Amino acid sequence: MPKVLISDKLSPAAIDIFKQRGVEVDVKTGLERDELIKIIDQYDGLAIRSATKVTQPVIDAAKNLKVVGRAGIGVDNVDIPAATAKGIIVMNTPFGNSITTAEHAIAMMMALARDIPQANASTHAGKWEKSKFMGVEVTAKTLGIIGCGNIGSIVADRALGLRMKVVAFDPFLTPERAQDLGVGKVELDELLTRADFITLHTPLTDKTRNIIDANAIAKMKDGVRIVNCARGGLVVEADLKAALESGKVAGAALDVFEEEPAKENPLFGMENVICTPHLGASTSEAQENVALQVAEQIADYLLTGAVTNAINMPSISADEAPKLSPFVKLADLLGSFAGQLTETGIESVTLEYEGEVAGMNTRALTNAALCGLLKPLLADVNVVSAPVLAKQRDINVEEVKREEPRGVYETYMRLTVKTERQERSVAGTVFSDGKPRLIQVKGMNMEAELGPHMLYVTNEDKPGFIGALGSVLGNAGVNIANFNLGRTGAGADAIALIEVDQEVTEDVLKAVNELPHVRQAKALKF
Numbered sequence: 147m148p149k150v151l152i153s154d155k156l157s158p159a160a161i162d163i164f165k166q167r168g169v170e171v172d173v174k175t176g177l178e179r180d181e182l183i184k185i186i187d188q189y190d191g192l193a194i195r196s197a198t199k200v201t202q203p204v205i206d207a208a209k210n211l212k213v214v215g216r217a218g219i220g221v222d223n224v225d226i227p228a229a230t231a232k233g234i235i236v237m238n239t240p241f242g243n244s245i246t247t248a249e250h251a252i253a254m255m256m257a258l259a260r261d262i263p264q265a266n267a268s269t270h271a272g273k274w275e276k277s278k279f280m281g282v283e284v285t286a287k288t289l290g291i292i293g294c295g296n297i298g299s300i301v302a303d304r305a306l307g308l309r310m311k312v313v314a315f316d317p318f319l320t321p322e323r324a325q326d327l328g329v330g331k332v333e334l335d336e337l338l339t340r341a342d343f344i345t346l347h348t349p350l351t352d353k354t355r356n357i358i359d360a361n362a363i364a365k366m367k368d369g370v371r372i373v374n375c376a377r378g379g380l381v382v383e384a385d386l387k388a389a390l391e392s393g394k395v396a397g398a399a400l401d402v403f404e405e406e407p408a409k410e411n412p413l414f415g416m417e418n419v420i421c422t423p424h425l426g427a428s429t430s431e432a433q434e435n436v437a438l439q440v441a442e443q444i445a446d447y448l449l450t451g452a453v454t455n456a457i458n459m460p461s462i463s464a465d466e467a468p469k470l471s472p473f474v475k476l477a478d479l480l481g482s483f484a485g486q487l488t489e490t491g492i493e494s495v496t497l498e499y500e501g502e503v504a505g506m507n508t509r510a511l512t513n514a515a516l517c518g519l520l521k522p523l524l525a526d527v528n529v530v531s532a533p534v535l536a537k538q539r540d541i542n543v544e545e546v547k548r549e550e551p552r553g554v555y556e557t558y559m560r561l562t563v564k565t566e567r568q569e570r571s572v573a574g575t576v577f578s579d580g581k582p583r584l585i586q587v588k589g590m591n592m593e594a595e596l597g598p599h600m601l602y603v604t605n606e607d608k609p610g611f612i613g614a615l616g617s618v619l620g621n622a623g624v625n626i627a628n629f630n631l632g633r634t635g636a637g638a639d640a641i642a643l644i645e646v647d648q649e650v651t652e653d654v655l656k657a658v659n660e661l662p663h664v665r666q667a668k669a670l671k672f
């Protein structure tokens with residue numbers, strides 16, 4: 147039974163889902179880094195929010211971890227490259243808390259416009275400072291949205307409802323989408339100069355880190371108000387503090403901080419700053435959504451191989467997973483076959499998909515083929531890490547898809563590996579029995595199932611060879627389970643692919659290699 151650790155505060159709905167699905171679950175929140183490192187090797191899955199930091203040392207210690215599920219959106223607390231290199235899938239729940247977070251941003255903007263938290267505290271203190279709190283209207287004001295994805299778009303919609311003018315800076319926002327949303331698509335500088343309110347909704351990346359610094363603030367309107375319900379690192383807190391002190395920025399509403407949990411911060415105590423403790427996603431609705439989703443996604447992956455909302459792997463739906471599975475096996479076998487025969491540096495890999503398989507999730511299949519290919523060459527590789535490892539090694543990977551099969555097989559998959567020395571291709575199909583078959587090696591037709599122990603021989607097609615080979619194996623007590631032959635023509639290049647019942651020893655291999663007409667013999671394992 148797979149085992150999952152919930153290490154941040156998740157709705158109990160997640161525990162129920164795991165239990166119903168037959169996944170063992172432990173809940174241990176508030177763990178120190180070293181405590182997490184100590185226990186993480188017991189788990190196949192880890193369910194987190196933003197508090198748990200899944201850093202390289204945690205990943206290194208996670209010997210059995212297959213999936214990290216983020217009950218929420220931002221995954222900047224997970225070292226994705228480290229997880230990917232280790233073959234751990236990282237998934238999030240990209241929509242579960244977006245309405246809630248957008249509503250928080252709007253609430254923060256309104257609170258900022260009318261000094262609600264300050265006025266609230268003053269009134270509770272019996273001060274009745276009616277003239278102190280002079281607010282501003284938002285109607286007809288310009289809201290600048292930096293990052294107009296899921297949350298930014300909802301904020302835009304709500305702001306338009308408040309009769310604001312909305313401009314957005316987002317390099318990935320198409321003009322058509324901007325028009326549909328009713329927002330003006332602008333460059334960052336224009337947004338900074340035009341906006342009365344600015345709200346941030348980008349992920350924290352190397353590109354967005356410090357996007358609001360002294361330089362950006364200098365371009366803003368005097369008296370601008372800034373809302374940040376995205377990530378702390380987007381705004382340089384020291385620069386914001388200076389601008390709040392000078393009056394350049396009239397107010398800031400912050401849900402997120404450079405360092406969290408934020409127990410101390412240069413902005414704390416400032417009169418024109420409103421703070422909430424990373425509450426953007428904290429509604430009962432959103433927490434129920436993300437907990438249910440993440441538990442379903444983690445359970446699906448651990449129990450069925452279905453992949454949903456992964457950051458570092460193409461999605462495979464629950465419907466697709468069983469259909470894809472024999473093709474994944476075939477792709478892995480083709481890769482493994484080629485990988486075991488490859489002795490020099492790989493330059494490129496081409497995957498051709500013909501017929502039914504061309505309409506499937508070929509990225510998942512290509513990843514499986516790369517995994518099979520690289521496994522004999524690299525110690526630690528799986529379908530998640532294989533594409534990254536291939537890229538790191540400058541291996542060019544290409545996919546070719548043809549809806550109509552060109553040959554006799556309804557569905558056909560061919561892997562061609564180009565190395566410094568040669569090009570080798572191997573093709574296969576899946577029959578209606580669901581079993582993968584090898585159907586071509588180096589352009590020679592055959593029809594072979596691949597068993598755990600195989601002997602692969604390339605030879606000249608000459609009489610007596612098969613008998614001699616049979617004798618060598620027989621004399622060594624190696625039982626033949628299956629014998630498959632292919633050749634380019636009578637008397638020309640030929641291959642034999644023999645399934646045997648036990649491991650082919652070095653001595654047997656040597657004897658086969660020494661037979662007349664043999665060019666090369668190799669023992670392969672699957």
Ligand SMILES: NC(=O)C1=CN([C@@H]2O[C@H](COP(=O)(O)OP(=O)(O)OC[C@H]3O[C@@H](n4cnc5c(N)ncnc54)[C@H](O)[C@@H]3O)[C@@H](O)[C@H]2O)C=CC1
Binds near residue numbers: 292294316319348377
């Ligand atoms: N305060 C909280 O509790 C919560 C905070 N968040 C934060 O909000 C962020 C946004 O979430 P979603 O809207 O769901 O993500 P999303 O991926 O749908 O949208 C992000 C948008 O930012 C844009 N973007 C990326 N780089 C950019 C750049 N350099 N300049 C301008 N725009 C850029 C993208 O094109 C995309 O449209 C999350 O990454 C997370 O960090 C999300 C949920 C709750």
Ligand SMILES: O=C(O)C(=O)COP(=O)(O)O
Binds near residue numbers: 196220221426427428
């Ligand atoms: O979903 C996100 O990106 C969030 O920032 C929400 O964080 P939380 O789950 O409340 O720790």
